[in-house]
Amino acid sequence: MRVFRDNGLTIVLIGLFAVSIIGQWIAGWHVEMEDARRHGQAVLSLGAYTLSPQFLSSVFENWESEFLQMAAYVVLTAVLVQRGSAESKDPDSPPRDVDLDIQANKPGAPAILKWGSFWRAFYARSLGLALGLLFILSFIIHWTQSARVAAQEALAHGEKPVATMAYLTDSQLWFESFQNWQSEFLSTAVLVLLSIFLRQRESPESKGVAAPHRQTGE
Structure with a gap:
């Protein structure tokens, strides 16, 4: 496919970025939930975690x-x-x-x-x-x-x-x-x-x- 042949490097790198940041997002949310439970704090939803500091x-x-x-x-x-x-x-x-x-x-x-x-x-x-x-x-x-x-x-x-x-x-x-x-x-x-x-x-x-x-x- 011509579009991929001409833009394959960018497409693959953006794809790898997307996979990586989604992995960080999900894994970070689980870490935050575990930390909140240990301290008896309210657990953030995934949406709230997305905008969290x-x-x-x-x-x-x-x-x-x-x-x-x-x-x-x-x-x-x-x-x-x-x-x-x-x-x-x-x-x-x-x-x-x-x-x-x-x-x-x-x-x-x-x-x-x-x-x-x-x-x-x-x-x-x-x-x-x-x-x-x-x-x-x-x-x-x-x-x-x-x-x-x-x-x-x-x-x-x-x-x-x-x-x-x-x-x-x-x-x-x-x-x-x-x-x-x-x-x-x-x-x-x-x-x-x-x-x-x-x-x-x-x-x-x-x-x-x-x-x-x-x-x-x-």
């Missing part, structure tokens, strides 16, 4: 780290190189995106490139900006929902809850963030380095199987 905080805690990783990767690979890596541009190749005002006239070039220098500059950085914005939005939701979880736990123990703004400096929030950030940056660095010496046949994330180790880029 416990679920939203855990979801956006992970999304935040993923979008940070991708934003950093897109921006850093624009200015830094790793000789021999399939994940790096070749430092010996000429710049690809010069004279965009001229390239705007190429057949199939995005129409926004003809709107003027401001829009060309904006569009030339739009991927990094979009990923950065998604990171910021995810972090804000993680922060506010994690603050609600902390407030609920404080009230349950007869303690004074921390205000949302004050929670921004709470060690729990940053522990949750850094434990995810470090793994994302490590996995990216490992991919960059392993792609120098190892191959995956037909993958655009790998050099050709017979390519020299020193070859940089695909």
Whole structure:
């Protein structure tokens, strides 16, 4: 089927995402029910759990780290190189995106490139900006929902809850963030380095199987 042939990567990845988040949703609900029963609290329905700070905080805690990783990767690979890596541009190749005002006239070039220098500059950085914005939005939701979880736990123990703004400096929030950030940056660095010496046949994330180790880029 042509639609799957042309869009198979996105379709499969979205499918895997759907299976994974549904699994997190159902499993998290069961964990929350067990915790409520142990403490003699009311059990949330599945619908109520969907909008609960416990679920939203855990979801956006992970999304935040993923979008940070991708934003950093897109921006850093624009200015830094790793000789021999399939994940790096070749430092010996000429710049690809010069004279965009001229390239705007190429057949199939995005129409926004003809709107003027401001829009060309904006569009030339739009991927990094979009990923950065998604990171910021995810972090804000993680922060506010994690603050609600902390407030609920404080009230349950007869303690004074921390205000949302004050929670921004709470060690729990940053522990949750850094434990995810470090793994994302490590996995990216490992991919960059392993792609120098190892191959995956037909993958655009790998050099050709017979390519020299020193070859940089695909």
